[in-house]
Amino acid sequence: MSDVKNEQLIDHAGQVRAGEEVDLAKVTAYLKAQGLDVQGEPELQQFPGGASNLTYMVRYANMDMILRRPPFGHIAKSAHDVVREAEIMRKLKPVYSKVPEIYAICEDVDVIGAPFYVMERLVGVIPRQNLQPELGLDEAKTRQLCLNVLDTLVALHKLDPQAAGLDNLGKGEGYVARQVEGWSKRYRAARTEDVGDFEQVMQWLHDKQPKQEVAISLIHNDFRFDNVVLDVNDPLKVIGVLDWEMATLGDPLMDLGSALAYWVQADDDMFMKGSRRQPTNAPGMLTREEVIRYYAEKTGFSVENFDFYTVYGLFRLAGIAQQIYKRFKEGNARNPVFATFGPFVSYLEQRCVGIITQSNL
Numbered sequence: 105m106s107d108v109k110n111e112q113l114i115d116h117a118g119q120v121r122a123g124e125e126v127d128l129a130k131v132t133a134y135l136k137a138q139g140l141d142v143q144g145e146p147e148l149q150q151f152p153g154g155a156s157n158l159t160y161m162v163r164y165a166n167m168d169m170i171l172r173r174p175p176f177g178h179i180a181k182s183a184h185d186v187v188r189e190a191e192i193m194r195k196l197k198p199v200y201s202k203v204p205e206i207y208a209i210c211e212d213v214d215v216i217g218a219p220f221y222v223m224e225r226l227v228g229v230i231p232r233q234n235l236q237p238e239l240g241l242d243e244a245k246t247r248q249l250c251l252n253v254l255d256t257l258v259a260l261h262k263l264d265p266q267a268a269g270l271d272n273l274g275k276g277e278g279y280v281a282r283q284v285e286g287w288s289k290r291y292r293a294a295r296t297e298d299v300g301d302f303e304q305v306m307q308w309l310h311d312k313q314p315k316q317e318v319a320i321s322l323i324h325n326d327f328r329f330d331n332v333v334l335d336v337n338d339p340l341k342v343i344g345v346l347d348w349e350m351a352t353l354g355d356p357l358m359d360l361g362s363a364l365a366y367w368v369q370a371d372d373d374m375f376m377k378g379s380r381r382q383p384t385n386a387p388g389m390l391t392r393e394e395v396i397r398y399y400a401e402k403t404g405f406s407v408e409n410f411d412f413y414t415v416y417g418l419f420r421l422a423g424i425a426q427q428i429y430k431r432f433k434e435g436n437a438r439n440p441v442f443a444t445f446g447p448f449v450s451y452l453e454q455r456c457v458g459i460i461t462q463s464n465l
Contacts, residue, residue: 113238113336115230117149117161124150124158124176130215131162131171135222138208142167157186157349161225169207173220187211189349190221195269196322202256202332202345226344228333235383239339246388249340253332254395256342257363258402261321261356268322274353276320283358284309284416291423294430299446300453305419305460312412312465318405323359325350328366329382360399361413364392365421375451378444411463415456422452 120126128146135142144165151159160171172186187209194206205224213219231249235241241249265271275282288306295301324331326347333344368380369391383389390398392414400407425445432442 113229113236114227115151115333117151117159120148120150120160126160126171126173126216128162131220131222134210134212134215135208140207157189162222168225169222170204170225171220171222173216173218176218185349186221187219189351190223192270192273192348192351193223196348199263199268200260202259202342203348204344204346226333226346228336228343229339230331230333230346231329231383233381233383235386241339241386241388243388245340246386247390249334250384250389251398252340252342253329254390254398255402256332256345257324257327257360258399260324260345261319261359261403263322265320265322265353270322270353273322273351276353277317279317279320279352279354280313280358283354283420284313287416287420287423291419291426294423294427296426296430296433296446299426299429299449302419302422302453302456305415305453305456308460309412309416309419312409314409314412317355318357319355320353321356321359323352323354323356324348325352325354325359325362327359327363329384356403357405357407357410357413358416360396361410361415361417362420363417364395364414365417367392367395375448376455379448409465411459411465415459415463418452418456418459422449422456425449425452 126148128148132142132146142164147163149161149163151161157172157174158176160173162169162171172189174186190206190209193203194209196203197205204226207222207224209219209221210216211219229236229239235246265273284306288310291302291306324345326349327345331345331347332342333346335341335343366379366381367384368376368382369389370385370387371391372385377385396407396410399405426449428437428442429445429449431437432439432445
């Protein structure tokens with residue numbers, strides 16, 4: 105691929121949004137105090153995506169780096185914990201090469217007004233809604249890309265948390281029950297009168313949950329194509345996994361179920377297709393059923409009762425969307441796209457009920 109094509113394919117940052125500026129002089133002084141040899145006058149840009157932590161590019165004469173900080177304004181103490189995210193990545197790096205290198209973690213809020221961390225910038229392609237034609241991926245290569253991305257998730261789930269020093273990351277055992285109960289509480293708290301109540305779904309998840317986890321693994325909790333980085337010169341090669349904010353110890357099948365809630369395939373209905381954020385509908389991509397079978401072959405985990413994890417993933421997605429929709433209805437979130445989240449939540453309830461009705465569980 106030519107350098108011009110490469111440059112077009114790479115994920116770029118843009119102008120910093122008004123009110124979300126960062127004091128680069130203070131950041132630079134802090135980085136130098138940490139022993140980082142940053143040179144020249146820094147330049148700040150911001151990545152447009154993301155609904156939680158804010159992501160910036162800081163460009164120095166001799167290196168680029170990524171800075172992550174919580175959103176501005178009041179946030180819950182445990183929300184958007186960038187220090188936790190950075191510590192996870194720092195410990196994972198020696199045993200999971202797909203994690204960017206952490207350069208510095210700053211807990212001193214006097215530097216920029218919030219904790220932050222800086223990390224290596226992975227220069228590559230992030231596969232978003234559609235695969236760029238310039239990547240030159242035919243159906244066979246698209247299938248191989250899909251398998252390579254799934255292998256990246258399998259490799260994470262096969263890691264020994266203790267070997268990474270992350271065996272205290274979460275409570276582990278009892279994860280399924282905590283998630284079912286937790287998301288049920290969150291959904292009821294966020295429900296507005298114009299969406300479904302999900303009571304049948306929540307009761308079914310409570311009644312049908314497995315008695316114990318299939319395993320206790322490191323789980324990403326937001327594993328999607330738009331959270332992976334591909335090598336621009338070899339787009340079948342995954343060079344990074346991003347956004348470790350929600351990583352914890354839990355049941356890997358819950359992680360897969362959550363990932364598949366976003367997995368829109370070519371034969372889905374128009375409503376589901378309207379929610380697509382990643383290229384899982386492209387010719388060559390595995391269907392959700394094929395993903396489940398492939399994952400089972402690679403891990404040895406039983407997927408006999410996967411309907412539970414599928415319904416859980418869709419319900420969790422509904423909970424996330426409903427929390428945003430409630431904020432929108434109350435005037436605390438202004439993006440007009442959020443107006444569509446209410447109908448989408450009700451649609452997800454119908455999908456859940458359809459799976460429950462046909463399930464053998």
